[in-house]
Amino acid sequence: MKKAPLFAVVKLCTLLSLPLFAQDPTAKETPKSGVIEAIDVEAFAPKPIDTTVAPTIIAFGSCNKMSMPQTMWQHVNANNPQLWVWLGDIIYADTSDMRALAAHYKKLKTTPDYKKMRAKTQIIGVYDDHDYGLNDGCSDYPMKKGAKKCLMDFLDVPMNSVIRKREGAYSSYTFGKGAQRIKVIVMDTRYFRDPLVKDPTKQRRYIPNMEGEVLGEAQWKWLENELRSSTANLNILCSSVQVIADDHPHEKWGNFPNQRKKLLALISSTKPKNLLILSGDRHMAEVSKMQLEGLPYPLYDFTSSGMTHIRSGTEEVNRYRVGDMILKKNFGVLKISWNGDKPIVALQARGQLNELFQEVVVRY
Secondary structure (H helix, E strand, O other): OOOOOHHHHHHHHHHOOOOOOOOOOOOOOEOOOOEOOOOOHHHHOOOOOOOOOOOOEEEEEOOOOOOOOOOOHHHHHOOOOOEEEEEOOOOOOOOOOHHHHHHHHHHHHOOHHHHHHHHHOEEEEEOOHHHHOOOOOOOOOOOHHHHHHHHHHHOOOOOOOHHHHOOOOOEEEEEOOHHHOEEEEEOOOOOOOOOOEEOOOOOOOEEOOOOOOOOOHHHHHHHHHHHHOOOOOEEEEEEOOOOOOOOOOOOOHHHOHHHHHHHHHHHHHHOOOOEEEEEOOOOOEEEEEEOOOOOOOOEEEEEOOOOOOOOOOOOOOOOOEEEEEEOOOOEEEEEEEEEOOEEEEEEEEEOHHHOEEEEEEEEO
16 A cells, blocks of 8 residues: 655645644654554544534543543443533643643544544533643633644634634534524633632632632623523533632632632523533542522532543532532533433443433423
């Protein structure tokens, strides 16, 4: 079998909107030998999001170390999701070297079972700190533009997309038509966020940052418009860190109490129809629920985290928890059915062998 000539490789990279050798940032070009690594066309072919049909099965997850076995994907695939949502910590690169970051994404993107999912499932999402590039990273991270670009490339976001042109990686998609339309809104809680304030007494991990910002002015305006203008009868708001749970000492919206209050007030005032929150980060799974004043339905936050690893320790306090805290490797599944224009959403925490750990059914 003959090798493709160099001009053919260059042409293919152009068609795929990829710089030459970008498919493997760690590979070294060897001019003397003329050897060029073969391109995985299937893994890197552009795949724009099709919003014409609303998904009935949405899967999501976070905290996926590429240094650990990628055994969860076959079980995710068993659910046949039409949409997968990344809630951050996609690869655990923890690096400011953008070539190394892209190489981590490439390793995942060429993983056989992940490729199988990508072939039949639409994929959207956002980074969290470990694929942003810095633990607890925020707005002062100097490589944040590069981290965003690597994420956009991984998610196959079109080069002419408005998402690529603005600051931050936030995005929204409205799927389907008519009464059973679903809107997915993905926030970026890293790019604009102010630093966490560590407790100088070390009695707790962080102290509340009362003046700090989470989303930034432009993203707040965008989010308000997305919620207020939504015509969907199911709205899914995605945050890389938990919104409702507020008792634990780790990263959460509650580290910025006024920003959490602002977000909940915005949801209450805009009253989007049937809004559900998805979150990640915590290396465990749980469902939180609160009754928000002015909102005509209970607000749920479904956390799924730890596809390759989980936290140590025992169950922690969460006054908003519904059911159990699940300390097993997991991913989340939403199974959506409709009673006219009213969605019925089964929140399922699943794990290895597609085991169902817990199901909470929400009838709006």
